[in-house]
Amino acid sequence: MIDSFYLAWRYIVFNRVKTITLVLCISLVSFLPFALKTLLNESEHQLMSRATTTPLLVGAKGNSLDLVMNSLYFSKEKPDFISMKAIEKIMDSYLALPIPLYTRFHARDYPIVGTTLDYFEFRKRTISTGRAFAMLGECVIGADVASRLNINVGDSILSSPENLFDLAGVYPLKMKVTGILDKTNSVDDKAVFVDLKTTWVIQGLGHGHQDVKTLKQSGDVLSRSEKSITTSAKIKQYTEINTANLESFHFHGDPSIYPLTSIIAVPQDEKSATILMGRYLSEQKNQQIVRPKQVIEDLLGNIFQIKEFIDAVVLIVAMAMVLAVFLIFSLSFRLRQKEIGTILHLGCSRSTVVKLIGAEILIIAMFSGMLCYSALLVLQHFQGEIVHKLFIS
Amino acid sequence: MHKLTVSFIQKNIIFSILFFFCSQVHADESVALNIYTVNYPIKFFAEKIAGKHANVTLPMPADIDPAFWSPKAEQIAELQKADMILLNGANYAKWLPKVSLPLFKLVNTSAEFRDAYIMLKEGITHNHGMGGKHSHVGTAFTTWMDFSLAEKQAKAVFKALSRNKPKLNTVFEQNFIPLQKALLDLDKELTEIGERLNGQPLLASHPVYQYMKNRYKLNLESVHWEPEDAPTDEQWAKLKEIIENHPAKWMLWEGEPATDTVLKLEKLGIKSIVFSPVANAPETGDFMSIMHENIERLRKAVNKE
Numbered sequence: 001m002i003d004s005f006y007l008a009w010r011y012i013v014f015n016r017v018k019t020i021t022l023v024l025c026i027s028l029v030s031f032l033p034f035a036l037k038t039l040l041n042e043s044e045h046q047l048m049s050r051a052t053t054t055p056l057l058v059g060a061k062g063n064s065l066d067l068v069m070n071s072l073y074f075s076k077e078k079p080d081f082i083s084m085k086a087i088e089k090i091m092d093s094y095l096a097l098p099i100p101l102y103t104r105f106h107a108r109d110y111p112i113v114g115t116t117l118d119y120f121e122f123r124k125r126t127i128s129t130g131r132a133f134a135m136l137g138e139c140v141i142g143a144d145v146a147s148r149l150n151i152n153v154g155d156s157i158l159s160s161p162e163n164l165f166d167l168a169g170v171y172p173l174k175m176k177v178t179g180i181l182d183k184t185n186s187v188d189d190k191a192v193f194v195d196l197k198t199t200w201v202i203q204g205l206g207h208g209h210q211d212v213k214t215l216k217q218s219g220d221v222l223s224r225s226e227k228s229i230t231t232s233a234k235i236k237q238y239t240e241i242n243t244a245n246l247e248s249f250h251f252h253g254d255p256s257i258y259p260l261t262s263i264i265a266v267p268q269d270e271k272s273a274t275i276l277m278g279r280y281l282s283e284q285k286n287q288q289i290v291r292p293k294q295v296i297e298d299l300l301g302n303i304f305q306i307k308e309f310i311d312a313v314v315l316i317v318a319m320a321m322v323l324a325v326f327l328i329f330s331l332s333f334r335l336r337q338k339e340i341g342t343i344l345h346l347g348c349s350r351s352t353v354v355k356l357i358g359a360e361i362l363i364i365a366m367f368s369g370m371l372c373y374s375a376l377l378v379l380q381h382f383q384g385e386i387v388h389k390l391f392i393s
Numbered sequence: 394m395h396k397l398t399v400s401f402i403q404k405n406i407i408f409s410i411l412f413f414f415c416s417q418v419h420a421d422e423s424v425a426l427n428i429y430t431v432n433y434p435i436k437f438f439a440e441k442i443a444g445k446h447a448n449v450t451l452p453m454p455a456d457i458d459p460a461f462w463s464p465k466a467e468q469i470a471e472l473q474k475a476d477m478i479l480l481n482g483a484n485y486a487k488w489l490p491k492v493s494l495p496l497f498k499l500v501n502t503s504a505e506f507r508d509a510y511i512m513l514k515e516g517i518t519h520n521h522g523m524g525g526k527h528s529h530v531g532t533a534f535t536t537w538m539d540f541s542l543a544e545k546q547a548k549a550v551f552k553a554l555s556r557n558k559p560k561l562n563t564v565f566e567q568n569f570i571p572l573q574k575a576l577l578d579l580d581k582e583l584t585e586i587g588e589r590l591n592g593q594p595l596l597a598s599h600p601v602y603q604y605m606k607n608r609y610k611l612n613l614e615s616v617h618w619e620p621e622d623a624p625t626d627e628q629w630a631k632l633k634e635i636i637e638n639h640p641a642k643w644m645l646w647e648g649e650p651a652t653d654t655v656l657k658l659e660k661l662g663i664k665s666i667v668f669s670p671v672a673n674a675p676e677t678g679d680f681m682s683i684m685h686e687n688i689e690r691l692r693k694a695v696n697k698e
Contacts, residue, residue, distance in 0.1 A: 087496075092504065094556070097497050116496040117473065134469040136491045195493040206490070246491055247463065255490075 004352065008359035012262055013246065019364060022328065026368035031375050033314050038376065042383040043391045044300055047073075051296040053123075056096065056273055058086055058280070059262040068295045071262040073187045073392040074103050074111040082287055088256065093279070095135055095272040102199045103261050106160045107175070110145050112192045114199030120181075122266060125188060129153050130179030133195050136206075137241025139175040140193045143183035145164035153177055156240070157192060158201045173202045174240040185384060187392070200251065200258055201241070208238040208249035247279040265289070276319040303391075317386045333357070426557060429472055430479045431486040432459040432672050434537040435502055435682035438547040439479055442568045443554055446561055450475075455674050460534060477557060479550060483510045485534040500553040502546040503536050510536075511603045535670050539604035540580035540684075547572055575681055582688050583609050589642065589695050594641040596632075601670050602645060609683045614639045620648040628658075636661065643694055666690050 012019045050072045059067040060080035069075040072331050081104075090098040099122055102114035115133055118182070119252075120140075130153035133140055141151060151157060159173045173196060183189055238245045251258075267273035280289035333340070340353055426447040430436040439449045452472065453462040464472065469492050471479060478494060480486060482503030503510075511533035537543040551569040555562040587609030600615040614635055618624050624632070644658060645668040655665045668687045669675075675683055 088504070099496070117493055118495050118497045121495070121497075131470070132473070133493045134466060134473065135493065138493070197490055249491060251490055330445075 002354040004359045008356055008363055011356075012360060012363055018300060018328075018332070019367075020267070022325065022364050023367045023371060025321060026060060026325065026364065027371040027375065029314075029318045030368060031310065032317070033375055034372070035379055036307065036310055036314070038379055038383060039387060039390070040303065043303065043387045046186075046384070046387055046392065047296045047300065048293070051292040054264055054292045055267055056265040056276065056289055057262055057292055058082070058090065058098075058265055058287060058289050061284075061286055062316055064288060064290045064295050065299060067262055067288070068290065068292045069392065070103055071101055071264065072292055073388075074191055075392055078104060081261060081263060082263070083257045085256050086260065086287060090263060090276070093276060094268075095276045096267040098263075098264065099264040100196050100260045101262050102196055102259065104259075105162070105199060105202050107157045107192045108149065108160060110190055110192050112139075112199060112202065114194055114195055114196040116196060117192055119193070119264075122264065123188065125184065126182045127179040128182040129331060130177070133178050133193070133198075134153065135241070135246060136195065136198055136201060137175055138178045138194070138244075139198070140179040140181060141177055142181050142189040142191045142193075144189040145192060146177075146180045151177055151180075153179060171237060171239045173198070176240075176242075187388070190388075196260075197251070199239075201249065203259075205253065205258060206249060206251035208241065208245050215368040274359065329357075329361070403621075415658045421598070421697050426476045426554070427474070428477045428479060429475045431481050431489075433674045434479055434671065434680055435479045435546065435550065436674070438502075438543075438572065439554070441572045442547070442551050442565050444564070444568055446558065446564065447485045447554070451674055453673070455676070457673065459672050460485055461487055464492060469493075477553060479538060479553070481534060482507065483534040483536050484532045485536075500549065502549040503542065505545055505549060506536075506542060509542070511607065513541075513600075513603075533600070533603035535601045535672070538602055538670055539608035540576050540583060541608060542604060544573055544576040544580065558591060579684055579688065580608075581680075582692075586688065586691055586695055587611055594639045596635070596639070596641040596644040598644055598646045598650065601647060602668070612639075614641070618654075620646050620654075623651055623653055628681065633661070636663070643691075645691075664694060666694050 050066070054072060057067060057071050059071065060082050062079055063077075066075075066077045067079045070077060070079055083098070087098045087100055090096055097118070099117075099118045100115060103111050105112040105114075113119075120127075120132065127140065128143070130140070139157065141157065144149065145157075147156070155177050156174045157177060159175065161172055175192070175198065181188060181193075197206065239250065241249060265273075265276060267276060277289050277291075280287060343356070344350070344351055425445065428439055428443070428447045428449045430439060430449060430451055434450060436449050436451045439447060443449065452464060452468055453459050472492070472494055475498060476497055480489070480498050480499055480501045482501040482626065498651070501507075513531060513533055536544060543671075547569065550566055554565050555561060583605070590611065592610070592612045595611055595613045597613050597615040598618040598620065600617070602611070602615070606613040607609065616628065616632055616635070618628060641663060643666050644663050645666055647667075649667055650658075650665050658665055668691060669683055671680055671683045678686070
């Protein structure tokens with residue numbers, strides 16, 4: 001038997017191009033359905049894990065999937081904004097506790113999530129190094145953000161401008177990192193968390209500047225009266241919030257109309273959740289309330305329908321591949337008639353020839369299996385990232 | 394015998410479980426709430442209603458106006474650990490937009506009447522960068538100076554405490570009812586004084602009496618004077634301008650004014666009356682005693698007329 005394998009191995013090594021082609025073809029056809037299954041399982045796990053732990057989401061009326069994906073996974077599709085009045089409405093109802101989310105901005109490629117400290121308690125996130133944000137302009141970063149950008153507690157991270165060509169736009173805000181979250185293998189690892197009010201500063205709804213009452217330079221003050229001081233755009237606005245200039249930061253307008261992307265509503269119990277949902281259905285024309293689990297289940301239903309279609313395609317391709325492999329082997333044997341004749345003339349039995357061919361097929365199958373398995377191991381290592389890029393962001 | 398032993402063990406287990414459960418409930422209810430407030434009136438209400446079931450802290454020093462206090466990092470950390478943070482609302486605590494606190498723990502005691510907030514019109518308007526003209530004035534915040542609103546704030550404190558410790562609802566209610574009555578009595582007394590004043594002009598040394606003015610129909614004009622500081626010539630000139638059209642005989646002061654200022658005002662025919670909003674913890678007395686003294690001083694002045 002070992003002799004058969006030795007001879008088969010020598011033959012395979014001699015015809016290495018043909019063998020490699022065969023191994024690649026078989027590996028690919030075997031890899032595809034397994035890879036698809038792995039990715040779908042991971043996507044189901046990732047999508048459902050956060051959806052099941054998020055009871056209710058309130059957002060602007062529109063695409064409920066965009067609302068859920070943005071609120072749960074900080075995806076780039078942004079739903080229309082709602083206002084802080086929605087928070088007051090939920091708080092006044094005493095049916096649920098609201099956690100606001102504002103996910104409009106980015107720092108490098110990482111989403112800046114404006115929220116309150118309640119978010120960490122709700123998602124059971126703990127801080128591995130440092131402390132939670134306590135003041136305007138402070139941030140807590142996810143474990144992946146810290147490791148990839150090589151940022152530590154005490155360092156700073158800059159918010160990215162929304163539009164590079166908007167030269168008159170809001171200045172980027174330099175945010176001080178006060179804490180790094182424990183790694184949770186979730187999207188929270190790849191986010192920058194700030195107080196909701198800090199996102200409003202990034203947006204320009206709040207700002208800090210020199211004290212206009214003490215401005216002396218003639219170019220800075222355009223006009224001054226008892227009730228009004230008009231300054232020029234030269235006035236120095238702060239792009240970093242620290243203890244020295246914190247006092248100068250202020251917000252303009254009515255805070256109750258400041259924007260949010262969504263609200264996680266944590267109801268007291270199932271009855272409160274049902275009542276709250278009923279109120280939104282009957283009273284709210286511009287807002288919707290959804291159960292993320294239901295939305296994600298609908299999405300997964302669609303994904304699994306697509307999977308069934310892809311499975312059928314893969315099956316047809318696999319059948320074609322098996323036929324092609326069969327053809328390759330039969331052609332190969334026809335070409336090797338002379339070689340097989342020599343083996344028989346040397347006194348080998350027909351079963352030895354069968355053993356030789358069997359050993360060749362087995363070696364090729366083994367290499368294909370190993371390659372397929374290795375590729376699956378690599379895929380499993382990166383499945384979180386791949387799923388995040390393919391299905392979430 | 395065997396049956397008896399089993400029954401005895403079962404009873405023991407049941408009693409142990411019941412005892413454990415009861416002790417847990419008792420332990421939960423006996424742990425005093427760690428409450429922070431943003432001013433003294435709310436602290437007073439919380440202490441009166443919660444009694445021994447809460448440790449109520451007013452985090453700023455006694456000589457600072459709580460509305461304009463700013464917490465340090467370690468104080469923010471303490472606030473973040475609180476079970477409940479009772480706010481006055483009406484943009485009272487100017488530090489609040491600059492710090493991060495858990496929303497779940499914040500209780501706005503004036504949320505019920507947020508539509509009744511008084512918007513201020515005066516202030517420095519400036520114009521720079523994005524957003525056009527804007528000013529840094531906002532909302533009148535001494536809501537408790539209208540005792541009917543103070544009663545609503547006390548009720549909000551009572552409701553928040555009851556939500557947090559539902560089993561102590563009866564205790565809180567028993568404590569709240571006399572407080573409610575006392576606040577409504579103050580409201581009645583000041584309403585009567587307002588009626589007796591019948592639109593007579595009054596002055597206020599500081600714009601902190603807006604809600605009182607509205608509720609008790611006081612014909613009140615405010616200046617920006619500090620009790621401990623002597624007014625400047627400019628401020629005197631402005632006062633003279635005001636009294637030409639608003640011939641007030643009394644000026645309400647947040648604190649005891651300087652003797653020179655009192656004498657100078659008397660020369661103008663204006664008597665000084667201390668009507669303290671008691672925004673921070675007083676050295677002596679409490680919210681109720683100080684409010685009674687305030688009302689008594691005002692009543693005496695009106696009765697002398």
